[in-house]
Amino acid sequence: MSGIRVVIVDDHSIFRSGLRSTLDGVEVVGEASDVESAVAVITAEQPEVVLLDVHLPGETGEVAAATGGEAVIRRAAPAAPSTRFLALSVSDAAEDVVRVIRAGARGYITKGSSVAEVSAAVRAVAEGDAVFSPRLAGFVLDAFGAVSGETAAASDELDRLSAREQEVMRLIARGYAYKEVAAELFISMKTVETHVSAVLRKLQLSSRYELTAWASARRLL
Known part of the structure; x- marks a missing residue:
């Protein structure tokens, strides 16, 4: 193998x-x-x-x-x-x-x-x-500001996301492709794209790479 x-x-x-x-x-x-x-x-x-x-x-x-x-x-x-x-x-x-x-x-x-x-x-x-x-x-x-105050603030930031958006956020931040996220969560790729756009907008991030750094710094991966 x-x-x-x-x-x-x-x-x-x-x-x-x-x-x-x-x-x-x-x-x-x-x-x-x-x-x-x-x-x-x-x-x-x-x-x-x-x-x-x-x-x-x-x-x-x-x-x-x-x-x-x-x-x-x-x-x-x-x-x-x-x-x-x-x-x-x-x-x-x-x-x-x-x-x-x-x-x-x-x-x-x-x-x-x-x-x-x-x-x-x-x-x-x-x-x-x-x-x-x-x-x-x-x-x-x-x-990335992951000191105690920022770590606590991460909960407030996560509260902006729905439960499904949080699931998508963690998978995308871990490096999953959209197709893999869709298969993992049993949703369509179009739905994945919609959730990712919402996550980036709500967290005020511009790319999935910034999302990975954001999630890693807050120990959310």
Whole structure:
């Protein structure tokens, strides 16, 4: 039985080769070393998970050069709606963590993680969970306001949503495609689209990726 279909995006070929040969329970269906090739292979292969370095070549400009991982997510995610992104980077800078999570990554772990930890993170993300290295989780919670006051406020925000809208919100935030949500809840895709539009409007969010970050920060996944 084949493993979880994964694309590895990193500009160091030795690191990519090491992951390919050591990760447990995955099938590496593609690799990329820069933004352009990453978007192309993700679009073509539609992997379940993308292991993504934060800093990549392939974009011009000071800001873009520092946020290659963010660029990959923002450009590839619309074309691969069921793919989930897991950042795996040497950087543990708060700004890098927050930037890639805001773009829509499901998690962020550092390259100091063991092979077993990376394999477990891939499996968790593939199953819809959010995964962060312990010290990085604090950055995410702080950045999205998930301190005690904001966590309490989440109940008030959820009260704006109907019971069905909350069900749809959690599934969409976990990375389910509209078709998967429809099958899970026994409703039509058109109904799913209507509920998602209502959820985004009521929570004052602009995309499903912002919804994922919002739900993750409030521990609603």
